[in-house]
Amino acid sequence: AQSVSQHNHHVILSEAASLELGCNYSYGGTVNLFWYVQYPGQHLQLLLKYFSGDPLVKGIKGFEAEFIKSKFSFNLRKPSVQWSDTAEYFCAVNDSGGGADGLTFGKGTHLIIQP
């Protein structure tokens, strides 16, 4: 079975600070990796995804993530955060080998950006 760990449950940063949110997964096969964001009062939205190829993926709103296979990690980064980045961030995985398509989510990180 898959599992996803997000180490930071609450993060508070000031505007313009750099951001890195950790995500590690546990699974014996190949995976697809995702970061979702949920802004206050809104739906879950996809920030970025990794299927294969270049392990550094770029998403919307200036976010990027790096897949490090040896570390089973897929950390989310942004060089300079804005107040509007305040949201809940979820890392998720699913089996890329044609198995179960449903997503396994981490517990989420609540990010607060102070002006």
Place this chain on the structure above:
Amino acid sequence: SAVISQKPSRDICQRGTSLTIQCQVDSQVTMMFWYRQQPGQSLTLIATANQGSEATYESGFVIDKFPISRPNLTFSTLTVSNMSPEDSSIYLCSVRDRDYNEQFFGPGTRLTVL
């Protein structure tokens, strides 16, 4: 991207009753998923609902408690049966865009069981 609507958006129910949640998509999709997000927790997959076949339930979820219907490629329902306060959660419908292997989520149904 797919646009998903859910009804109701929220409800408060009494213990022992059942609630059916509807999920409508604006395009035809093969794969639909139901998730639960308990207070302060992450999202947990309940089941996968493919049109024309029985829903596939994840460990810890059973059909008697969470019956699912999938009558066509744009619609699904999830029923939460014989509810208890532990069923208080947000229930989310999701669809998979096969072309892009992305999952899109609905707005969720916030259920409170008294």
